[in-house]
Amino acid sequence: MPEMTIKELARICGVAVSTVSRAMNDRSDVNPETRARIRAAAAQYGYVPNSSARRLKIGTTKTISVFIQGEFGQLLVEVLQQLELAFAQAGYDTTISHVADPEHANAGTVERIVREGKFGGVVFLGRYGSADREASAQLSRRLAEIDVPMVFCTTPDYSGTAALHSSISVDDHAGARELTAHLAALGHRRIAFVGAGAEPDREHAWALRLAGYRAGLKDAGIAPDDALVVASAVEEQAYTMRNGYESVSRWLTTAPKDVTALVAVCDAAAIGASRALSEAGLSVPADVSLVGFDGLDIANYFVPRLTTIVQPVPEIAQSTARVLLATMDEPGRAIEQVWIRGRLVPGDSVRALT
Known part of the structure; x- marks a missing residue:
């Protein structure tokens, strides 16, 4: 048994x-x-x-560990910088534990690293676990058995309806809904979404943004069309320029000819999509309008400057630090699920239809 x-x-x-x-x-x-x-x-x-988990509290230091799994993009770098600043102001050092291989991101690895480092708290920054929802949920449940305060940053807790950990993230659904509404208000009716995963999972960023896109279409009275939902060609690198490029390149071979706008799952994917459009002889925004999500610095220097939802990085980091430090002081406090609204910043990658 x-x-x-x-x-x-x-x-x-x-x-x-x-x-x-x-x-x-x-x-x-x-x-x-x-x-x-x-x-x-x-x-x-x-x-x-678990006696080893109990021992984690013995001799803990004034150090907080930030775990990053897989992709280490610009957004995570910016959040990490803000987290280090917030923890330093509270008298804590920050150390980074990067698990490059998703298959090795398991509770045993985390427990070993935390035990060896005697960390006072842990932040999971970005995605964690595998693409499989149940595997991620099991990891979250196992992490709950490690007696060290943990908070998820830029990602929700996948453990199920009764979350076991606090989390802080941008409101992905609201942001994508606003982007889609912005395009619809400018006269666009055939709007595609770039970067859908293979399995519907309402808790992943791409799924929340896809749901927001669909809600934006409904708000504008636009009927959804599955032919306008572009699946990720590189699922393990969903939020990358490579995925945006390869996904749109593949989709354009069968895409409806009347598409006038694309909502990309993130800024990086939008830039990759722009390259694919260019190779197909299409210009942004003359032929196709394009929007991203995240507000990366590169979006300001991309030509044309990208319309996007800017993630409030300082607020996300400050909220993460506040919740983790409070949990370290009071381990039994209530779980917090914090969603922070992003800000739509118009660029030059969208044109109004006459």
């Missing part, structure tokens, strides 16, 4: 995972009756606490 996990024990007792952890560690901030009930259930079902 497999060993009972802390998640299963929490479900049996009808409490949060953090409550079980605190009860098993004799923390004073747990109601005595609740602590006794949890300990009795642990004995009944044979739950054995």
Whole structure:
């Protein structure tokens, strides 16, 4: 019989995972009756606490670890710089742990790194886990058993409806909806979306932005058309120029001829898409208008200057630092899911239709 996990024990007792952890560690901030009930259930079902996880708290330093998995793009660099500043102002050093291979981004790796470094808190910056939703959810649940405060930054917690970790992210849905509405207000009716993943998953950035695009079409009274949803050609590098280029290049061979605008999943993908359009003899914005998402610095120097949703990087970083530091001070505090609205910045990559 497999060993009972802390998640299963929490479900049996009808409490949060953090409550079980605190009860098993004799923390004073747990109601005595609740602590006794949890300990009795642990004995009944044979739950054995992860002693190595408990030891993580012993001798922790004034250092916070930022985990970055896979792609390390410009947006993450900018957020990281702001996080380092915010933590430094609070008296903490920051160290970076980059897991380049998504297959190695598992709870065991995280626990080993945290144990060796004795970090006081952890930030997951950018994507985590694999493209498979259930695998990511399992990773999130395993991470909850590591007794160190964690916050997800620029990505939500994939553990399910009852999130186990706080998260701070831009409002992807609202941003894509606003971009689509902007194009519709300028007379565009045949608007495509570039960068959809292979599986519908409402929690990934591309899926939230795709849903926002569809909502924007509905707001404008435009019927959706699956032929205008461009799938990612390079799923493991969804938010890259390469993916934008290869996706649009492939799609243009069968694309409807009446498309007048593209909503790219991000700025990098938009720039790649522009190259593909150019190679096909199409000009931006004379033939096709183009918008991105993120507000990367390169969008200001791209020709034509890209219309985009700018992510409020300082606000995202400050909110992440606030939530993590508060959780470090009060481990049992309520989970926060923070969505921050981006800002639409018009560029030269969109033209009004007459």
